[in-house]
Amino acid sequence: MKFTKMHGLGNDFVVVAEFSSVPEEISLLAQKVCDRHFGIGADGLVLVMPNAGEADFTMRIFNADGTEAEQCGNAVRCVAKYVFDKGLTDKTEVLLETRIGVQKLQLFVEAGQVSQVTVDMGEPTLSGTKIPTTVDKEQVVNHPVAVPGGEFPFTAVSMGNPHAVIFVEDLQGIELHQTGPQIETHPLFPRKTNVEFVQVHKPDDVTMHVWERGCGETLACGSGACAVVVAGVLTGNTARKTTVHLKGGDLHIEWREADNRVYMTGPSVIVFEGSY
Numbered sequence: 001m002k003f004t005k006m007h008g009l010g011n012d013f014v015v016v017a018e019f020s021s022v023p024e025e026i027s028l029l030a031q032k033v034c035d036r037h038f039g040i041g042a043d044g045l046v047l048v049m050p051n052a053g054e055a056d057f058t059m060r061i062f063n064a065d066g067t068e069a070e071q072c073g074n075a076v077r078c079v080a081k082y083v084f085d086k087g088l089t090d091k092t093e094v095l096l097e098t099r100i101g102v103q104k105l106q107l108f109v110e111a112g113q114v115s116q117v118t119v120d121m122g123e124p125t126l127s128g129t130k131i132p133t134t135v136d137k138e139q140v141v142n143h144p145v146a147v148p149g150g151e152f153p154f155t156a157v158s159m160g161n162p163h164a165v166i167f168v169e170d171l172q173g174i175e176l177h178q179t180g181p182q183i184e185t186h187p188l189f190p191r192k193t194n195v196e197f198v199q200v201h202k203p204d205d206v207t208m209h210v211w212e213r214g215c216g217e218t219l220a221c222g223s224g225a226c227a228v229v230v231a232g233v234l235t236g237n238t239a240r241k242t243t244v245h246l247k248g249g250d251l252h253i254e255w256r257e258a259d260n261r262v263y264m265t266g267p268s269v270i271v272f273e274g275s276y
């Protein structure tokens with residue numbers, strides 16, 4: 001199987017474009033290739049496939065534990081670079097079908113290669129049961145979650161996948177590897193959740209650390225950064241246009257008032273090619 005190793009701000013993926021549909025044993029394949037000791041090593045396995053409908057391509061994303069995610073902002077940017085840089089398209093506006101629908105990608109090209117991508121990440125879902133959480137409210141804002149590591153007020157946002165966003169005074173005081181998995185698997189979240197801890201420097205400038213569902217700590221999470229800005233606006237912590245600093249670099253996020261959609265801009269990188 002030919003693959004391309006890519007990353008979006010250190011959130012890394014094995015990208016494969018060899019299949020026309022999802023293979024039966026995809027969960028096992030994802031676990032094997034993502035293993036950092038016995039496989040290639042990645043946070044996720046990404047399939048790029050042809051699309052039979054209005055979109056240009058189809059993407060599916062599988063976490064390192066073999067579970068399928070509905071959405072992945074960093075992987076979407078990687079796919080944009082993959083299809084353009086490899087000559088599968090010459091369009092700079094690409095339609096990509098993911099499990100949450102067709103996403104529009106704007107590609108910025110420098111010297112014939114994609115350097116940055118803006119992704120229309122769609123409208124956030126805020127209804128507690130739709131995210132899903134077990135909290136039956138229109139919005140779940142600063143709701144308490146109690147775990148052995150402490151009690152935290154979280155704001156729940158779905159960007160197609162679930163996120164629990166927690167604003168804290170000092171990120172250094174957070175034991176991410178302890179509290180992350182405790183919140184990820186808390187009964188409040190029937191399909192588990194991604195967990196973002198955020199420190200606000202200025203309303204348009206925040207730092208986020210992320211514990212991802214199905215992967216553990218990653219260096220960046222695109223859908224998570226979008227959820228952070230939505231939660232930031234709902235809680236009065238951030239502006240609608242905010243730079244989110246992650247361990248792997250920066251993302252520029254805008255939750256646009258005019259259309260209620262979230263736009264994410266950031267880079268993606270090809271690291272190497274191989275066969276497995």
Ligand SMILES: N[C@@H](CCC[C@H](N)C(=O)O)C(=O)O
Nearest residue numbers: 069072073074161221222223
């Ligand atoms: N890193 C991704 C999100 C990947 C999926 C996530 N772990 C989930 O299970 O929802 C991103 O950049 O959005």
